[in-house]
Amino acid sequence: MTSIIMNQKVRVRFAPSPTGPLHIGGVRTALYNYLYTKQKGGDFILRIEDTDSARFVPGAEEYIQETFDWLGLTFDESPSKGGEYGPYRQSERKEIYKKYVNQLLDKGAAYIAFDTPEELDSKRSEISNFQYDASTRNLMRNSLTLSEEETDALISAGTQYVVRIKIEPGIDITVNDMIRGKVVINSSVLDDKVIYKSADELPTYHLANVVDDHLMKITHVIRGEEWLPSAPLHVWLYQSLEWEDTMPSFAHLPLLLKPDGKGKLSKRDGDRLGFPVFPLEWKDPQTSEISSGYREKGYLHEAIINFLAFLGWNPGTEQEIFSLEELVEAFSFERCSKSGAKFDIEKAKWYNHQYIARMPDEELAKLFVPLLTEKGISSTTEKISKVVSLVKDRATFVSDLWEQSSFFFLAPETYDEKTVRKRWKKETPEHMQQLIDLNMQMVDFSAHNQEKVVMEWIKTNELHTGNIMNAYRLAIVGEGKGPHMFDITELIGKEETNKRLLTAIKRIEIQENV
Known part of the structure; x- marks a missing residue:
């Protein structure tokens, strides 16, 4: 039974273990926690569940915090920020758990077991x-x-032991899930899970999770489907500790599935198919193996948030592009899927393209500047902003902007041979020289005026528009690509345009004569 106190402030927690890099599925879980609690005006809490000391990995907690800093999902309480219900690392809460272990032992709801690993085997x-x-x-x-x-x-002799919860058989345990409805499990299928280990004086996940959720006044536990088998045990613990009135509501999210075949998305799938499964790049402290991350691959955090939101949820409308604020407003568990969500990296790329295309030019220009600097290019903010406005519709990543716009900053050094054979005719050099003369006469070199003057010249001289303009593009760009031709020439200016035309006349003629 779930019975949250009416009108209590919504409080959710994201509770990862610092055992390595954060999986992208964990990010999706955290996002759903954030969307729900912010919609309800509640608190979003980061709790580090580090009771498994044997699996602790240095740097993992810092990686988790850096991930959410990048995503822009701000915690209201966390190990670094603090809060009323801290500490927020379970390893710092040893004495708190011990009290409840003893309480369960005193009332006969748990017992001490001395079985060695060999005896269990x-x-x-x-x-x-x-x-x-x-x-x-x-x-x-x-x-x-x-x-x-x-x-x-x-115990007095120092024999190591564990404490096990005592599950009585034949009792139906009900888990009320906001996505899956009522889930009933008979206690006979549960085992007496270990809830405490004397070896490190720490509880296991199950007890620590329940105690912390209770003491931190967590109202909703939103986690992945893989944790659903743990829910009956957690309900049993709430009942054993006589905390039924504060038991949180549960929501078990659908699994993220591999793009092909069956099963849960894994790092192996990402390695095999060439995409990250971690939000940020991760360097294994033991092996020095580097795993790629979405941030380093050039994905925008807004695109990743939008992409992940749709893996297991839909708004019930045709809208696909949502700001974080819009997602908060639209989110509901009623529209979450019960079945797994197939991971589609092409959709992630689509989202990234959409966000780049919609980004204000000045903002995108700032992201492009470091790449230009690496290339040795120095230019004005105004020019860079105009360049990205012309090519961003063709870019999936910021890094694509260079390929789509390099000709705005550098004259071509070579000319695409296929385009040369197709577009550079015997009469082309003469036509390009006439274009130079035409350009020299223009006082107004705006794209609008250029187009008007050049099109009139083509018409008056009964020339073929396609032949002229494709050769013009080849001379200026080096190949048959790019935005509107006169937008390019306006930005590079009259002097640079004519210089490139002269160079093309000389170089392409030489190529033709070889």
């Missing part, structure tokens, strides 16, 4: 499909089968 080989539960716990070495004196003596 032996039992697994002895009993097919063995699990530690009501049917097997009496065969094991624990405080249910040992006397209180024996148990105390083992």
Whole structure:
């Protein structure tokens, strides 16, 4: 049963483990948490679940925070920001958990187990499909089968132990899920999960998760579908700790599926198909292996947010481009899918193209400047802004802008041979010289006036428009590509235009004569 206190402020948490780089599916989960709580005027909390000390990876927590800084998803409470319900790292909350472990032990809802890994392996080989539960716990070495004196003596001797939750069989556990509806699981299929380990004096994920959600007043637990099997155990823990009245609402999001075949999206799929599965580039501290990230590949954070929002949710309209504010307003769990969402990198590229095409020219120019600087190009902000306005419709990434616009900054050094054979005729040099003369006479070298004068000259001399203009483009650009021809010549100016025409006449004639 779920019974959030009416009118309580919505509080959600994103709770990753610092065991490596953050998977893009985790980013999608965090995004849905953010959209829901901001729509409700609530709080968005980052909690680091680092109780698994054996799997801790240096730098992983910093990577997580940097990811959300890049995405522009701001936490209201976090390890770095602090808050009323901290600490926000589970490793710093040891004493808090111990209190509730003892509470469960005192009321008989949990017990101490001393079984060694070897003893557990032996039992697994002895009993097919063995699990530690009501049917097997009496065969094991624990405080249910040992006397209180024996148990105390083992603890006093420093024998390592775990605490297991005691699941009573034959009880229906109901999980009310905002996406999947009512999910009923019989307790007989659950095992007595370990909730605490004496070796590091830390709880496992299950207990720490429930205790923290309760103490941090979390109202909604929004997480991936892979955590759905844990939900009945968490409900059981809430009930065992007599916290039913504060049990959060659950929402288990659909899995992100690989683009081809079946199964969950993995790093191996990204490596195989050539796309990142991490938001930022990650360098493994042990192997130095570098895994690519969406930021470093040139994706805009706005595009990634929009792309991820549509992996498992749709607004019920034809609209596909949403600002973060629009997503907050439109989001609802009623329109979340129960089935997995197939990952489509081409759609991610489409979103990136859309955001580049819609970005204000001045803003896009600022992103383009570092690339120009690398190429040794120095230009005015005004010119760069005009250039990107002409070519951004052809770009998927900022890096594409150079390929689409290099001719605005550098004269061609070579000419596309196929275009030369097709467009550069015997009479072309003479026509290009006439164009030079025509340009020299123009006082107004705006694109509009150029087009008017040149088209009139073509018409008066009964020339073929296609032949003239394609040869003109070849001379200025070096190949048959680019935006409107007179927009190019206006931006590079009359002197540079005529210089390129003269160079083409000389060089292409030489190529023709070889």
